[in-house]
Amino acid sequence: GAGVSQSPSNKVTEKGKDVELRCDPISGHTALYWYRQSLGQGLEFLIYFQGNSAPDKSGLPSDRFSAERTGGSVSTLTIQRTQQEDSAVYLCASSLGYPRETQYFGPGTRLLVL
Amino acid sequence: DAKTTQPPSMDCAEGRAANLPCNHSTISGNEYVYWYRQIHSQGPQYIIHGLKNNETNEMASLIITEDRKSSTLILPHATLRDTAVYYCIVRALAFGNEKLTFGTGTRLTIIP
Numbered sequence: 001g002a003g004v005s006q007s008p009s010n011k012v013t014e015k016g017k018d019v020e021l022r023c024d025p026i027s028g029h030t031a032l033y034w035y036r037q038s039l040g041q042g043l044e045f046l047i048y049f050q051g052n053s054a055p056d057k058s059g060l061p062s063d064r065f066s067a068e069r070t071g072g073s074v075s076t077l078t079i080q081r082t083q084q085e086d087s088a089v090y091l092c093a094s095s096l097g098y099p100r101e102t103q104y105f106g107p108g109t110r111l112l113v114l
Numbered sequence: 115d116a117k118t119t120q121p122p123s124m125d126c127a128e129g130r131a132a133n134l135p136c137n138h139s140t141i142s143g144n145e146y147v148y149w150y151r152q153i154h155s156q157g158p159q160y161i162i163h164g165l166k167n168n169e170t171n172e173m174a175s176l177i178i179t180e181d182r183k184s185s186t187l188i189l190p191h192a193t194l195r196d197t198a199v200y201y202c203i204v205r206a207l208a209f210g211n212e213k214l215t216f217g218t219g220t221r222l223t224i225i226p
């Protein structure tokens with residue numbers, strides 16, 4: 001079956017512009033997670049969805065970052081007024097949810113803010 | 115979640131078994147050991163996980179010591195495509211503990 005997909009695969013934007021990153025989880029997976037990975041760094045947790053609700057937004061780095069999930073499926077991560085430090089690979093993962101929580105990752109979106 | 119310690123890098127000859135160690139001496143009874151790997155420029159790939167029994171799947175075997183303070187991931191016949199950073203993660207499955215915390219991992223290089 002299809003894995004987690006993300007789009008776009010690459011995004012170059014100018015400082016100050018807004019960007020939207022999309023994640024399509026594995027069909028039937030109720031839990032969805034966003035992480036980011038800066039160059040040469042480890043993965044940083046951003047936000048977690050169970051269904052359409054986000055019980056844990058603790059990792060969002062600032063109020064410029066927001067995410068939503070509709071229909072219990074597709075999720076969008078939005079970064080407003082992008083800054084150069086937002087440049088990173090944004091990774092999405094999904095799982096069947098507690099207690100079968102093995103997370104499967106997508107290929108990521110590489111964001112470059114100029 | 116308990117802290118893990120892995121060697122920063124390892125080499126393994128192609129066709130040989132690659133044995134990647136992980137220390138997790140403060141692991142709790144309800145914490146699982148997960149292994150992921152990340153091939154350059156790709157998202158992390160799930161490999162295997164276990165609680166206390168040894169586990170095997172089509173990718174690898176996971177050997178957990180009886181006291182659960184350490185484990186070893188075994189790739190039985192390493193190929194060049196197994197060159198990646200391997201992450202050992204200890205995690206309790208519970209509501210409110212959904213995020214994965216990746217350490218620095220072991221950079222495994224398969225030598226032709």
